[in-house]
């Protein structure tokens with residue numbers, strides 16, 4: 001059995017072919033970074049128009065690279081949301097067209113849950129329950145997974161996502177887009193202790209995140225110290241800011257783990273590519289005495305293999321399958 005998965009929720013046009021044993025036969029991702037870079041962030045209308053231009057080519061490329069013709073595909077899968085509505089509609093309409101023409105089922109998948117499922121593609125031995133931290137440009141959420149396909153939201157950001165907090169400061173300093181990797185590169189040799197950041201604290205017992213305070217503090221430090229792109233203390237500042245974002249994420253994750261006592265910790269989403277975060281995550285898991293899992297960097301950023309993986313899981317467990325043609329897109333966390 002073969003499945004073709006499509007992902008167009010933000011600024012990556014992606015398609016993947018998977019076999020029923022979750023073997024990824026192809027995983028093609030076309031990033032739109034260059035298109036959005038001049039604006040320092042994703043421009044929704046440009047994103048949807050670009051998906052429209054690329055989707056046919058990317059789907060064909062994924063089939064060719066897998067060596068599977070379109071008429072041999074048994075299931076289609078697509079991201080329903082959350083994401084940019086115009087972008088989602090391109091992938092969803094394309095997938096519906098294919099499912100309609102070939103009279104095959106179409107499985108709608110949640111983008112955030114798919115980010116978590118990415119880790120199971122490479123690690124078959126993850127013990128549940130697990131606590132999953134998903135950190136990307138659009139999302140920062142904590143999920144408790146008692147078993148496969150059961151996601152209990154235990155914390156989410158009340159303002160910016162962690163990736164957004166990095167992207168916005170990079171944009172302010174005119175460092176380029178996406179900001180996360182640029183900050184990692186330019187802050188690599190900096191001293192993470194040189195600028196102090198007070199970490200956000202929720203006044204209630206909530207496990208929610210907040211990054212607006214860190215962002216405001218960063219802007220104040222930039223102003224007070226006259227920091228610019230070419231300032232000699234730029235690396236120190238970026239390392240300190242990155243470190244503060246990482247600490248805010250990992251401290252909250254540890255707090256949540258203390259309460260829910262998971263057997264495994266999962267770190268996923270685009271920001272999970274960050275080296276400082278990966279190191280802090282492993283260290284936290286070690287001191288909590290639980291196993292830590294994270295997808296390889298390629299599977300952290302948006303891709304369609306993760307969408308296919310979640311769809312296969314849904315087919316396997318016969319959880320509520322939503323078939324064509326009722327499928328609709330949704331912009332926010334479901």
Ligand code: KG4
Pocket residue numbers: 010135136137138139162163164166167178179180181184269270271272273274275300301302
């Ligand atoms: O998951 P993703 O590809 O798209 C969304 O669903 O948002 O994540 C993109 C985010 C961007 O904010 C980008 O700056 C961040 O992931 N990112 C990183 C790194 N690579 C990507 N942040 C920190 N360090 C990195 N190495």
Ligand code: ZN
Pocket residue numbers: 111115136269270301302
């Ligand atoms: Zn994503």
